[in-house]
Amino acid sequence: MDYGNSHLTILDNSGNPLSGSSGYSSTADFAFPVAVAVDSSRRGWVANQSSNTVTRVTSDGTFQSYVVGYGPSGVAVDANSNIWTANYYSQSLGLVSSTGTVLSGTGYTGGGLTQPQGIAIDGGGTAWVANYRSPSISLFSGASSATPGTALSGTNGLASDSSLLEAFATAIDQAGNVWITSFGNNQLVEFIGPAVPVKTPMIGPVAVP
Structure with a gap:
């Protein structure tokens, strides 16, 4: 992603650009692209921070x-190639199915979401979200659950007693540990074992080990 000029660059295994010398661009689609994930069909999904898409x-x-x-x-991206987004300004989560249907309507809310930034999906499909403007994380039920997008955390989120300050990025490892970068105080915070473990491939969605 090229945030400043709203381009996307794709490289092959040798580092050669597949998207031309100036990358892919679309004034109708890209608006300060800030994050990207790849699904099982090797399609990139780009979060447009200055838009609603x-x-x-x-x-x-x-x-x-x-x-x-x-x-x-x-x-x-979850194990079934459904796409989740953390929507900073609307304080919500978006969910798009692998076939391109928006499942979340105007967005899933609650659960302590406060300017959500980083998001990761565990091996059970649960969404773990870092709240940038609150010292907490939020949890939401997965796309395959009976009620997708239901808040599993309370109104103040979880882990408000941790040292998180401006929680930014989220990752889950093979032991089910949840890792959050704490932007405001230059720390990396680990929560031991609350998530379903995942195996993160080089390309495509997460998978159970």
């Missing part, structure tokens, strides 16, 4: 955008 990009540079909520700042 996530954009699907194929390797040949074909674009398709979906309205998910204002200010998508984080994007993640």
Whole structure:
């Protein structure tokens, strides 16, 4: 992603650009792209921070955008290639199915979401979200649950007693530990074992180890 000029660059295994010398660009789709994730069909999903969309990009540079909520700042793919976005300005989560249907309506809210930034999906499909403007994280039920997008955390989120300050990025490891970068105090915070473990491949969605 080229945030400043709203381009997307795709490289092959040797580092050669597949998207031309100036990358892929679309004034109708890209708006300060800030995060990208890749699904099992090797399509990139780009979060447009200055818009209300996530954009699907194929390797040949074909674009398709979906309205998910204002200010998508984080994007993640679950094991079934459903797409989740953390929508910073609308304080919500977006969910797009692998077939391109927006499942979240105007966005999932609650659960202590406060300018959500980073998002990761565990091996059970649960969404773990870092709240940039609150010292907490939020949890939401997965796309395959009976009620997708239901807040599993309270109104103040979780882990408010941790040292998080401006929680930014989120990752889950093979032991189910949750890792959060704490931007405001230059720390990395680890929560031991609350998530379903994942195996993160080089390309495509997360998978159970």
